[in-house]
Amino acid sequence: MVSIPSGSESFDKLTGGLSPLKTYLLNGNRESGKEELAYRLSAANLKEGRAVVYITVNKGSSELLNDFLAHGLNISQHLGQSFKIIDDFSRTISPESSDNQYTKVVNGPVDLTGLSVAMSSMNNDFVKDGKSVINVLDSLSTLLLYNNTITMFRFLQFVCGRAKTSGVTSLFLLNSDMHANDVTESIKSLMDGVINVKLEDGKRFFTISGSAKEVLSWSPL
Amino acid sequence: MVDPLFGIAKLDGELGGFPTHKSVIFSASPAVGNEAFGYQIVANNEKDNKILIFLNRTSPPAYFKEMEEFHFPVSKNIFVLDAYSNLTGIESSGSANVIVIKNPNDKEEILRTLGAELEKGYTLVLFDSFSLVVDTFGFDYAISIIAMLREKINKSETAAALLFTDWGYGENERAGLMNLTDAEVVIRGIEKRVIFGQYFGVIKCKWLPGKSFTSTLFKVVKPGGIKIAIPKILVTGPTDAGKSSFIHSASKNAVSVDKLGGTIALDHGSVDFKGYLADLFGTPGQERFDPLLKLLGGDSIGVVLVVDCTKPEQFPRAIEMLRKTETFGLPIVIAANKADLPGALSIDDIKNRLHLNNDVPITATVAEDLSRIDPNQPTKLKKSGVDEVLSTLFRLVIEEDLFK
Numbered sequence: 001m002v003s004i005p006s007g008s009e010s011f012d013k014l015t016g017g018l019s020p021l022k023t024y025l026l027n028g029n030r031e032s033g034k035e036e037l038a039y040r041l042s043a044a045n046l047k048e049g050r051a052v053v054y055i056t057v058n059k060g061s062s063e064l065l066n067d068f069l070a071h072g073l074n075i076s077q078h079l080g081q082s083f084k085i086i087d088d089f090s091r092t093i094s095p096e097s098s099d100n101q102y103t104k105v106v107n108g109p110v111d112l113t114g115l116s117v118a119m120s121s122m123n124n125d126f127v128k129d130g131k132s133v134i135n136v137l138d139s140l141s142t143l144l145l146y147n148n149t150i151t152m153f154r155f156l157q158f159v160c161g162r163a164k165t166s167g168v169t170s171l172f173l174l175n176s177d178m179h180a181n182d183v184t185e186s187i188k189s190l191m192d193g194v195i196n197v198k199l200e201d202g203k204r205f206f207t208i209s210g211s212a213k214e215v216l217s218w219s220p221l
Numbered sequence: 222m223v224d225p226l227f228g229i230a231k232l233d234g235e236l237g238g239f240p241t242h243k244s245v246i247f248s249a250s251p252a253v254g255n256e257a258f259g260y261q262i263v264a265n266n267e268k269d270n271k272i273l274i275f276l277n278r279t280s281p282p283a284y285f286k287e288m289e290e291f292h293f294p295v296s297k298n299i300f301v302l303d304a305y306s307n308l309t310g311i312e313s314s315g316s317a318n319v320i321v322i323k324n325p326n327d328k329e330e331i332l333r334t335l336g337a338e339l340e341k342g343y344t345l346v347l348f349d350s351f352s353l354v355v356d357t358f359g360f361d362y363a364i365s366i367i368a369m370l371r372e373k374i375n376k377s378e379t380a381a382a383l384l385f386t387d388w389g390y391g392e393n394e395r396a397g398l399m400n401l402t403d404a405e406v407v408i409r410g411i412e413k414r415v416i417f418g419q420y421f422g423v424i425k426c427k428w429l430p431g432k433s434f435t436s437t438l439f440k441v442v443k444p445g446g447i448k449i450a451i452p453k454i455l456v457t458g459p460t461d462a463g464k465s466s467f468i469h470s471a472s473k474n475a476v477s478v479d480k481l482g483g484t485i486a487l488d489h490g491s492v493d494f495k496g497y498l499a500d501l502f503g504t505p506g507q508e509r510f511d512p513l514l515k516l517l518g519g520d521s522i523g524v525v526l527v528v529d530c531t532k533p534e535q536f537p538r539a540i541e542m543l544r545k546t547e548t549f550g551l552p553i554v555i556a557a558n559k560a561d562l563p564g565a566l567s568i569d570d571i572k573n574r575l576h577l578n579n580d581v582p583i584t585a586t587v588a589e590d591l592s593r594i595d596p597n598q599p600t601k602l603k604k605s606g607v608d609e610v611l612s613t614l615f616r617l618v619i620e621e622d623l624f625k
Contacts (some may be wrong), residue, residue, distance in 0.1 A: 092309045095282035107279035108309060113350065113386040114278070117254035124415045128547045146308070151356040154388040158251045166414055166550075 003212075004134065005048065006039025008221055011206060014087060014211045016191070020132065022211075023160045023170040026189055028197035029177040033139070036071055038136050038173060041150065043073040049081055051082045051126040051133045053119065055120045057142040060090040061103040064125060081129065086118045109146040112155045119159060123166050139173035140187065147182055154189050198219060225345050225380045228265025229258070229447050231437045233389040235423055236404065241426060242374055244367070244381040244398060246351070249408035253419045255384045256287075257441040258408070259349045262382050264293035265444065270344040275335065277304040277357075277526045278350045280311050281319050292444035297541045302338055306329060323340070328358050332366065344380070346370070351383040360394045367401045396625035403427045411522065411618070415550035418522045419451070440520075453520050454614065456488070457542050458527035460506030463558035463600065464488060467586065468526050468601040471611060475501075487517060494611050501525075504546065508538075509547055518546030523614045527556045528575070530565035530585075536574050552617035553581050556610045558602070560585035582617075584609045 018024060028034045042052045056064045064085060068075055075083055080102035090097035092108040099105050101179075102118055104168030106114045119135065120130065126133045144152055156172075163170045172191070173204050193210030196220065204217040225239040239262070241243065249255035256278070263272055276284055281301045288482025297318065304322040306313035313321045320338060324330055339346065348354070355363045367383075374381055383402065387395070399405050403425040410416040422436035438450040439610040451500055456464050465488050488503030504517050505512070524546070528539050543549065558569050566574070568583050576580075586606035594600050 052623060091279065091283050092311065096282040096286050096310060098286070107283055108346075110305065110308060110353065111278045111350075113249070113254050113352070114256070115249055120252040120416055121412070127415050127550050128546070130544050130549045150355065151388070154356075154390075155251075158388060162412075165412065193536040 004050075005044040006037065007044035007148070010039060010220055011037075013207055014215050014219055015211060015216065018169065019212050020169050021167055022192035022193055023131065023163060023190070024172070024191060024192040024193045024210075026171055026195045027100070027176050027188075028174075029185065029199075030175055031199045032176075032197040034173045034175075034197055035067070035138060037195075037206075037221070038138055038171060038188075039071050039073055039208045041171065042134070042136060043068070043075055045134050046075055046078045046082050049082070049101050051084075051129075051131040052078075053086060053122045053126070053133065053135045055086040055088060055115070055119065055135065055137040057088045057109055057137070057139060061085040061100075061105075062089045076091075079160055082126075083121050086115065086122065088115055108217070109143050112143070112151070114145065116155065116159055116162075120162060120166075123168050127166055127168075133166070135168055135169045135170045137170070137172045139175060140174075141175040141178045144179060144183065149186070153186065153190070156187065188206050191204075223269035224272055225262075225266045227258075227436050228261045229439075229449075231449055232406065233420075235434055236426055236429065237381045239345075239382070240428060241378045243369060244374065244383065244401075245404040245406060246384045246385050246402040247406045247408060247421075250348050250386050250410050250412070251388060252407055252412060252416055253410040255408050256349060257291075257384065258406075258421075258446055259347050259382065259384050260288050260291055261446045262345070262577075263299060263347060264288065264291070266345050267294060267296045267298050269300050271300070272345045272347065273300045273302060273338055273341075273343040275304065275346070275348045276301045277325060277353050280306050280309070281313065281316075284349075285490060290443050290455040291446050295448065300343070302335060305354050313499065316330040320436040326357070328362055329408075332369065335366070336369060336373070339377075339379075339439050340372070342377070343471055344378055346374070346379060346381040348381070348383040348413060350386060350390065351384040355385075355390070355398070356388075360390075360398060363398060364399065367398065371401065371459070397549070399425070413552065415621075418499070420450070438522075450520070452522050452618075454492070454499050454501050454523045454525065455518055455521040455525060455546060455548060456503040456525045457514070457518075457539075457546055457548075458504075458506065458556075459529070459532070459538040459542065462505045462506065462527045462529040462532075462535065462539070463556070463602070464506065464527045465599040465609065466588075466602050467525060467556055467558070467610070468501045470589075470604070470607045472501060473597075492611065494608070494615070499615075504542065506542075508539075511542075514542060514545040515547055518548045521546075521548055521551060523608055523618050524548045524551050524553045524558055525614060526553055527558050527586075530560045530571060531562050532559050533566055533574050534570075536571075540575065540577075553577070553613060554605070554610050554614045554617070555581060555583040556586045557583050558586045560586070560606075561587040561591075582613045584613060588609065 204221040230516030304325040368500040411418040423434040468488040
């Protein structure tokens with residue numbers, strides 16, 4: 001099976017890319033570069049013809065698209081085609097926010113049912129279209145602020161199971177400095193692989209475990 | 222007050238409406254959700270009943286906006302106990318119809334406020350969502366809420382609906398909760414690689430002991446709400462492979478839109494087979510009609526791919542048609558037609574050349590009587606092959622408990 005490019009040359013050189021159909025945790029502190037990696041991965045896969053469902057919990061869809069642009073990534077040609085957004089943020093500040101051609105607005109971090117239904121439905125549409133699909137959930141940390149840990153585990157168990165059945169590759173972002181170690185470790189146990197990223201002396205580094213080709217010592221990203 | 226109804230014909234028919242003093246829990250898979258059942262019940266009763274919605278899933282404005290998208294009326298008879306807004310910091314509506322819980326994490330405040338509201342003559346109470354009560358405060362607290370609810374509705378003309386997402390809770394805890402309600406309606410998806418249908422069914426009703434119930438496919442549409450769906454089977458394949466023949470042989474009332482023997486729009490037939498009813502929709506095979514394929518493939522819950530065993534050169538076209546109908550992921554059965562003609566490939570050869578998953582079943586179909594073929598009419602196929610294709614396909618579809 002063709003591997004999933006990360007959008008980072010050094011990462012792909014060392015790892016050969018991510019294995020498809022797996023669930024990955026992208027773990028790092030606030031400045032580690034998780035989002036940039038998630039954006040680059042999304043753009044690289046859109047370019048290769050895959051579909052991406054980006055679930056944004058910390059910002060609205062227009063801010064997300066601006067962030068892509070700010071990182072030099074123009075994905076406008078894929079909007080509503082191969083790239084769709086689940087906006088799990090806007091209704092927490094503006095309850096009447098509504099859907100558009102490429103965005104499904106859901107109720108916010110408390111309504112995990114609404115989120116899981118939206119994910120199933122969007123993945124469904126892409127899979128029926130014969131497309132290889134990637135889900136990026138940015139980020140679990142915000143969901144953990146609003147929901148207790150056990151509820152989140154149940155949610156993740158369901159979403160990861162459903163992704164596997166549907167043949168979807170998933171990337172879940174987690175802000176490691178926001179959670180107790182046991183919470184982070186429990187979430188890791190639900191994933192096939194864990195990518196750790198960090199910023200040190202102005203440079204970004206990563207490790208990856210649970211993939212076909214592991215990189216267990218910090219390497220430049 | 223008029224006795225409440227669910228507003229879903231099948232449920233109202235089976236349960237005799239939504240009786241007062243009763244509680245009904247709608248237990249849904251997280252992949253399909255249940256909120257539309259709540260909107261439907263509220264919309265169907267807002268004219269004649271005073272309704273209280275316990276809302277902890279979203280804010281009142283977002284809830285009402287969703288109702289408007291269904292074209293459901295939002296009237297002065299609808300009251301909301303808002304246990305959400307103060308979680309997020311959104312200012313709750315100042316409307317007299319919205320009662321705000323100051324601290325949605327304070328279970329005592331919720332119990333107290335809810336108890337006081339339930340004394341105010343509501344004839345219908347909706348919990349959206351009850352599983353969120355469980356997630357936030359645990360099963361013991363959720364059970365105490367149901368106990369209070371039962372006590373209140375027993376002494377007033379009130380019915381209660383609870384929306385519950387089944388997140389894979391412990392079996393005993395879940396059963397303990399369900400046992401406290403008078404009826405349970407399950408809502409599930411037919412989940413394979415894709416979710417290709419959703420259904421609901423009553424699995425328990427204490428006021429109709431011994432009655433058996435059936436599951437029903439449904440769709441949620443905006444505007445409109447919950448609609449009962451008729452299962453649709455797509456029959457596709459290249460030109461002259463035998464799609465029309467298959468549909469005409471499988472159904473008693475098939476019609477074709479055709480011209481000089483080739484189907485130029487679609488075939489349709491209704492199948493009544495071993496107690497299952499399904500509609501067969503056939504696609505035209507010619508490439509110039511490909512823009513129709515996606516339209517015809519939409520909402521199908523299973524596919525019969527008809528191929529001509531003597532024409533392997535058409536197999537890439539067969540796969541292309543599957544792709545264009547956007548039916549990948551649905552249960553598929555291959556009808557290997559004309560299997561008795563000279564030059565017909567073996568089942569194994571066909572399987573290899575189609576490059577489909579190994580578990581996709583292939584059944585040989587043949588003409589009933591080769592000496593009576595009229596080139597301008599669909600050829601009648603032997604019943605045994607057609608029946609085998611249908612029973613294999615229905616078995617694949619119903620594996621997921623659909624008709625249990």
